[in-house]
Amino acid sequence: MVESKELQVKEKQEVETSAEQTTAGLVFTPEVDIFETDKDITLLADMPGVSPDDVSIDLTDGVLTISGDVKPWEGAEESDVLVEFNIGKYYRQFTLSDVIDQDKIEAKLDNGVLRLILPKAEKALPRKIKVTAG
Amino acid sequence: MLTRNLFGVPYTGWQNPLAELNHMVRRMDQLTNAFFGRDVRRLAMPKVFPALNITEDEDKYYIRAELPGVKPDDLKLEVTGKSLSIAGERKIQPESDNARYHRREREAGKFSRAVVLPGDVDADNLDAKLVNGILTITIAKSTATQPKQITIK
Numbered sequence: 001m002v003e004s005k006e007l008q009v010k011e012k013q014e015v016e017t018s019a020e021q022t023t024a025g026l027v028f029t030p031e032v033d034i035f036e037t038d039k040d041i042t043l044l045a046d047m048p049g050v051s052p053d054d055v056s057i058d059l060t061d062g063v064l065t066i067s068g069d070v071k072p073w074e075g076a077e078e079s080d081v082l083v084e085f086n087i088g089k090y091y092r093q094f095t096l097s098d099v100i101d102q103d104k105i106e107a108k109l110d111n112g113v114l115r116l117i118l119p120k121a122e123k124a125l126p127r128k129i130k131v132t133a134g
Numbered sequence: 135m136l137t138r139n140l141f142g143v144p145y146t147g148w149q150n151p152l153a154e155l156n157h158m159v160r161r162m163d164q165l166t167n168a169f170f171g172r173d174v175r176r177l178a179m180p181k182v183f184p185a186l187n188i189t190e191d192e193d194k195y196y197i198r199a200e201l202p203g204v205k206p207d208d209l210k211l212e213v214t215g216k217s218l219s220i221a222g223e224r225k226i227q228p229e230s231d232n233a234r235y236h237r238r239e240r241e242a243g244k245f246s247r248a249v250v251l252p253g254d255v256d257a258d259n260l261d262a263k264l265v266n267g268i269l270t271i272t273i274a275k276s277t278a279t280q281p282k283q284i285t286i287k
Contacts, residue, residue, distance in 0.1 A: 006183075006243055006245065007183040007184075007244065008183055008241075009180045009182065009183045009185055031239040032239055032240065033237060034236040034237040035229055035235045036235075036236060037230060037232055042229070042233070046202040047202065047267070048266065048268050049200065049266055074189055074198070077191045078190060078196055080188075080189055081189055081190050082187065082188040083177055083178060083188075084177055084178050084180040084187060085177065085185040085186075085187060085200060109266075110203075111202065111203055111205070111264065111267050112202030112203060113202050113203040
């Protein structure tokens, strides 16, 4: 268990570069955890407000792109009383060093957290080479 | 940024002398955003997690927070008078022992926050839901403070 400290407010980071937007609205960088085991690479991304249908994951030439669309969840009739965070889409790209088995990529979105499992391709798995005496 | 310090930070209470000014600023933002097609709202800097957006319509207050990965069981909401408190814990389950981390940006921890709503509320008429990591609390405004339609005979 991770030790339980007090959570601090972090300002959402707007995406700074690249990917010219064709639609209006803010784009944020989701916070991620990435870890690797011998078999796969797992990526966890916080994308609050994104429903499973609105996530898109793309892996081309070793570049992984995750993006999530957010549908406005506030009613049009509502007027602001206090605004502390903005609502926007999510976008982030990663370069992967390992060869990924594209057919076996798994993704699920649970309560605003994306969990993406990228299995390494067979040839990228570390292989034990047996040395025989002779 | 200077403007943010001027308009964002001093959210000391609802009797804020800058409230009216804030409202004007927001209105101007809305106009500029409508022109440039960006839905950017000037933010009050939150000091305590989680950051909240509070909106209202005629008969309800809507309080929203982004709490990705927080389970409903780990959240505690309380309404006392006009004050609403949100407390809970965000847990991140440990992964397998031989996981080697490349990035670790997501944080786990406890949080607790109370806000005072601008008007009286009907604590019995409350609804809270957690969908896609967004907590939405809907509280009905107390009927005593709602404007009453008076029909003239």
